[in-house]
Every structure is written in structure tokens, then in C-alpha cells.
Amino acid sequence: MEYTGGLSSSYTFNGWALSDHPKMKGAEEGKFLRSLGEGGSGVPLFSEGTGPMVRPNVSDRPAADLRMGGQTGQGLSRLTINRYRNGANNVAYMDGSVNSVKLPDMWKLKWHCQWQPPSRLPEMPKN
Numbered sequence: 001m002e003y004t005g006g007l008s009s010s011y012t013f014n015g016w017a018l019s020d021h022p023k024m025k026g027a028e029e030g031k032f033l034r035s036l037g038e039g040g041s042g043v044p045l046f047s048e049g050t051g052p053m054v055r056p057n058v059s060d061r062p063a064a065d066l067r068m069g070g071q072t073g074q075g076l077s078r079l080t081i082n083r084y085r086n087g088a089n090n091v092a093y094m095d096g097s098v099n100s101v102k103l104p105d106m107w108k109l110k111w112h113c114q115w116q117p118p119s120r121l122p123e124m125p126k127n
């Protein structure tokens with residue numbers, strides 16, 4: 001598979017876990033995780049993705065093309081890239097553990113303090 005159009009694949013940091021994020025003192029202040037201990041197991045610190053940082057929300061949609069992942073925005077579309085053609089990405093958690101997570105299951109992870117998984121997981125594109 002070849003990437004085109006300036007795609008930059010990387011490990012993508014969970015922006016809700018940044019201790020000095022500018023939005024930490026605003027309307028979304030209660031979402032931020034202030035320490036590794038506050039997050040613990042099950043809270044992603046970083047994952048494979050297409051940008052340096054995301055601040056996921058439950059309403060985020062998957063990337064339209066899983067071969068390329070999301071190229072804009074700060075949501076989960078940046079993490080829905082089928083890099084290994086197995087429909088999963090590696091996720092490192094705040095407790096130091098790492099796990100392979102199926103792309104739809106990214107919505108089950110606790111990305112911020114107020115995260116409530118959706119009652120229905122989004123459907124992934126068929127590409």
C-alpha cells in the first residue's frame with residue numbers, strides 16, 4: 001500500500017492527558033486527566049494515528065477511508081487507520097500497558113474523565 005498526498009503517520013497523543021493544554025481552563029476543563037495516576041489502566045495515553053494529538057469525543061466519526069485515516073480535525077477519525085490490515089491499532093495506556101484494539105472499539109476506551117461510550121458503536125467503512 002502506498003500513501004500519497006503528504007500523509008504523516010505517527011503515534012498520536014491523547015490531548016485530554018496533556019497537563020498544560022490551553023483548553024484546560026475552559027468549558028471542557030472537567031474532561032482533562034491531570035496525572036497518570038488519575039487515568040490508570042484503560043485510559044489511552046497514545047495510539048497509532050495520522051497526527052500528533054487528538055481530543056476524542058463520543059460523537060466523532062471514523063475516517064471515510066481506513067487506508068488513509070482522518071487527515072483533519074482532532075477526533076477519533078485520526079486513529080481509525082487500518083495500518084496493519086487487521087482492523088486494529090496498538091494503544092498505550094496511562095499505566096504503561098499496551099494492547100491491540102479493534103478500530104470500532106476505540107469508542108469503548110475512556111479518553112477523558114467524562115467519557116461515556118456510545119450505546120451503538122460506529123460502523124467502519126468497507127475499505
